Amino acid sequence: MVSRVIPVDAFDLVIFGGTGDLARRKILPGLYRRFWAGQMPDEARIIGAARTDQDVAAFRTMVAEAIAEFVSERKRDADCIKRFLDCIDYVTLDARGEAGWKELKSKCRANTVQAFYFSVGPGLFGDIAERLRSFKIARQDARIVVEKPFGRDLATAKELNRELSANFDESQIYRIDHYLGKETVQNLMAVRFGNVLFEPLWNAQYVDHVQITVAETVGVGGRGAYYDKSGAMRDMVQNHLMQLLCLTAMEPPAKFDPDAVRDEKLKVIRALDPVEADDIVRGQYREGAEPGYLQDVENPDSRTESFIALKCHISNWRWKGTPFYLRTGKRMAARMSEIVVHFKPTPHSIFGEEAGTKANVLSIRLQPDEGIDLSVTIKEPGPGGMRLMDVPLDMSFAEALGEEAADMPDAYERLIMDVMRGNQTLFMRGDEVEAAWAWTDPLIEAWTRRGSKPCSYAQGSTGPEEAMMLMHKDRRRWRELEQ
Ligand code: NAD
Numbered sequence: 001m002v003s004r005v006i007p008v009d010a011f012d013l014v015i016f017g018g019t020g021d022l023a024r025r026k027i028l029p030g031l032y033r034r035f036w037a038g039q040m041p042d043e044a045r046i047i048g049a050a051r052t053d054q055d056v057a058a059f060r061t062m063v064a065e066a067i068a069e070f071v072s073e074r075k076r077d078a079d080c081i082k083r084f085l086d087c088i089d090y091v092t093l094d095a096r097g098e099a100g101w102k103e104l105k106s107k108c109r110a111n112t113v114q115a116f117y118f119s120v121g122p123g124l125f126g127d128i129a130e131r132l133r134s135f136k137i138a139r140q141d142a143r144i145v146v147e148k149p150f151g152r153d154l155a156t157a158k159e160l161n162r163e164l165s166a167n168f169d170e171s172q173i174y175r176i177d178h179y180l181g182k183e184t185v186q187n188l189m190a191v192r193f194g195n196v197l198f199e200p201l202w203n204a205q206y207v208d209h210v211q212i213t214v215a216e217t218v219g220v221g222g223r224g225a226y227y228d229k230s231g232a233m234r235d236m237v238q239n240h241l242m243q244l245l246c247l248t249a250m251e252p253p254a255k256f257d258p259d260a261v262r263d264e265k266l267k268v269i270r271a272l273d274p275v276e277a278d279d280i281v282r283g284q285y286r287e288g289a290e291p292g293y294l295q296d297v298e299n300p301d302s303r304t305e306s307f308i309a310l311k312c313h314i315s316n317w318r319w320k321g322t323p324f325y326l327r328t329g330k331r332m333a334a335r336m337s338e339i340v341v342h343f344k345p346t347p348h349s350i351f352g353e354e355a356g357t358k359a360n361v362l363s364i365r366l367q368p369d370e371g372i373d374l375s376v377t378i379k380e381p382g383p384g385g386m387r388l389m390d391v392p393l394d395m396s397f398a399e400a401l402g403e404e405a406a407d408m409p410d411a412y413e414r415l416i417m418d419v420m421r422g423n424q425t426l427f428m429r430g431d432e433v434e435a436a437w438a439w440t441d442p443l444i445e446a447w448t449r450r451g452s453k454p455c456s457y458a459q460g461s462t463g464p465e466e467a468m469m470l471m472h473k474d475r476r477r478w479r480e481l482e483q
Contacts, residue, residue: 005037005038005039006039007038007039007040007041008039008040008041008044008113008417008420008421009041009112009113009420010041010043010044010112010113011044011045011112011113011114011115011420012044012045012047012107012108012109012112012113012114012115013031013044013045013046013047013115013116013117013416013420014047014049014104014108014115014116014117015027015028015046015047015048015049015117015119016049016050016093016095016116016117016118016119016120016124016128017049017050017117017118017119017120018047018048018049018050018059018090018119019048019050019051019052019054019059019062020050020119020120022119022147023048023066023117023119024062024066024070025066025070026070026412027117027119027412027416028046028063028066028067029066029067029069029070029071030409030410030412030413030416031046031084031413031416032063032067032071032075032081032084033071033075033409033410033413034409034413034416034417035080035083035084035087036071036075036077036080036084037407037409039409039417040087040417042083042086042087043112044087044112045087045088045089045107045109045112046087046088046089047088047089047090047091047104047107047108048063048088048089048090048091049090049091049092049093049100049104050092050093051092051093051094051095052092053092054090054092055090056088056089056090058090059088059089059090060085060088060090063084063085063088064081064085067081067084089107091103091104091107095120095124095127095128095131096124096127101131101135101137102135104135104137105135105136105137108137113143113420113422114138114139114141114142114143115142115143115144115145115419115420116128116132116138116142116143116144116145117144117145117416118144118145118146118147119147122146122147122149122150122151122156122160125146125160125163125164126160126163126164126166129144129163129164129166129167129168130163130166130167132144132167133167138167138168141172142168142172143172143173143174143419143422144164144168144172144173144174145174145176145416145419146160146164146173146174146175146176147176148176148177148239149230149234149235149239150175150239150428150433151433151437152229152230152234153437153440153441153444154434154437154438154441157433157434157437158434161430161433161434164430165430170429170430171424173427173430174415174418174419174424174427175427175428175429175430175433176415176427177239177240177243177427177428178411178412178415179239179240179243179244179337179366179411180243180247180411180415180426180427180428181410181411181412181413181414181415181418181426182366182367182370182411183370183408183414184364184365184366184370184371184372185243185244185247185366186426187364187370187372188247188248188339188364189247189256191362191364191372192252193252193256198362199252201343202318202341203318203319203322204318204319204320204321204322205344206343206344207322207341207342207343207344208322208342208343208344208359208476209322209323209324209325209342209474209476210245210248210249210322210323210324210325210339210340210341210342211324211325211326211327211338211339211340211342211478211479212241212244212245212248212324212325212326212327212338212339212340213326213327213328213336213337213338213340213478213479213481214236214240214241214244214327214328214337214366215327215328215329215332215333215334215335215336215337215462215481216328216329216330216331216332216335217330217331217332217333217334217335217460218330218331218335219285219290219291219293219296219306219330219331219459220293220296220297220306220330221296224296224297224298225297225298227297227304227306228297228299228302228304229304230304231282231304231305231306231308232282232305232306232307232308232328232329232330233282233305233308233440233443233444234440234444236308236328237308237310237326237328237440238436238437238440239428239433239436240328241326241328242269242436242439243265243428244339244366245268245312245324245326246264246265246268246269246432247265248324248339248341249268249314249318249319249324250264250265250267250268251264251267251318252264256425257425258423258424258425258427259429261425262424262425262428262429262432265432266429266431266432266435267316268314268316269432269435269436269439270435271314271315271316271319272312272313272314272315272439273312273313273314273315274439274442274443275310275311275312275443277446277447277450277452279310279311279312279470280308280309280310280443280447281307281308281309281310281455281463281464281466281467281469281470282305282307282308282447282452282454282455283305283306283307283308283309283329283454283455283456283457283463283464283466283467284302284304284305284306284307284454284455284456284457285306285307285329285330285331285456285457285458285459286456286457286458286459288331288458288459288460289459289460290331290459292459293306293330293331303451303452303453303454304454305454306329306330306331306454307327307328307329307330307332307454307457307463307464307467308326308327308328308329309325309326309327309463309467309470310325310326310327310443310470311323311324311325311326311470311474312324312326323474325470325471325476325478327463327467327478329457329463331459331460332460332461332462332463332481333460333461333462333481334481334482335367335368336365336367336368336481336482337365337366337367338363338364338365338366338479339363339364339366340361340362340363340364340479341361341362341363341364342359342361342476343359343360343361343362344359345357345358345359346359351386351388354385354387355385355386355387355388356387356388356389357388358375358377358388358389358390359377360374360375360376360377361374361375361390362374362375363375363479365396369396370396371394371395371396372395373392373393373394373395373396374392374393375390375391375392375393376390376391376393377389377390378390378391414426415427462478462481
């Protein structure tokens, strides 16, 4: 199979916060990999812009070090790195002051794609957007890329949207949710809408329930102070899990274009019922081999959750009666993200009870190894009569695509190239983000008002016992967490 890399047009990409952690770990190495793959042209310019007072040479050294640390050896070619570093520039700039902005303007060219990546805290979004306009740096067709967290509730998200839209049109704003950049997430749409097999069954009549899991083995680490103000609901459910839920549950858009897809996702969020208190389990990992959550955040009284499981319902014709179970947490048994669609068993077994009853399960794995797996029922081989068993029809990308899988762009690379192409399909629209907060806020307010304490769970486990009960009371079980 020959991979097709379609180069993007020459661009100027300004990275505000170019010396920060996200730029160093993800954005700059990702851009290098696209350069190595032949997708980013030599004529492109990447301009780091940050408070750090340094010259271009020092910034290039930082970029070279980031490539050495975060790009696999196979892709680190000396000539290629040199050519990439030639594309790099730097401006010392204060987002809240006047210094550096004129210099930045002088570096921006007239006839290239123009993009500004806001890789800084959301407190600076408004300042930067305003200066891009007042210093007449951003053109009418400029694109801006903003990072999560996009607000911490509906009010703050509205305020951020207001600050951005005072200076830019919605068609220029790219709100990143890197889960949407994952190959499998797009494959979910390919599987649903590119095959005749699934879509007729994709509804409450045939789907028993859906599970969406994003489990991490790491704790909150050095982000304790930030995380403690946020928690799993704000940090993961409102954005990543919600996006996965939307793509799984949405109606087929008329075409694969940004607004058609985002309109359908928005309808799903608006059709979500409020979640009953009994259908939410929150947890905190306790002390074990590593410090517990309360030690990590240095707040012995914290009631912020590092784990959450909840059952939600979508009140529309397609999904009425099919629950969607979401769970995410830190310090769990495995690092694993997947969407699992559990179909109902056949309405009648012609083989009798002794053959056993099985049901099809479609799992869409986002990590560790991206792929899609469908369990189908066959006859247990050999003599002994008709007994049924499940076998997987497995399509791991690494196996199916061989070497090509190793060269697949990661989520950030893909999304940045989408920005350069001007394709907003895999980015969240302002109204989607607000609708997601409008659903999340009352749940958080309710448990805060009740003063509810998270349940404790062991490190390396599947979360609190109570999360198991959430399923058991519905006579269902969570999928095993596998590495
Ligand atoms: P960071 O603290 O490591 O870097 C912040 C950057 O902003 C630095 O380059 C700093 O010089 C610059 N900066 C700060 N104040 C400035 C000012 N007044 N003027 C100009 N530049 C200024 O932060 P980070 O981890 O890189 O995160 C950046 C954003 O991305 C944050 O909103 C964060 O929540 C989000 N994010 C980060 C990650 C990650 O993995 N680091 C993941 C997802 C989202």
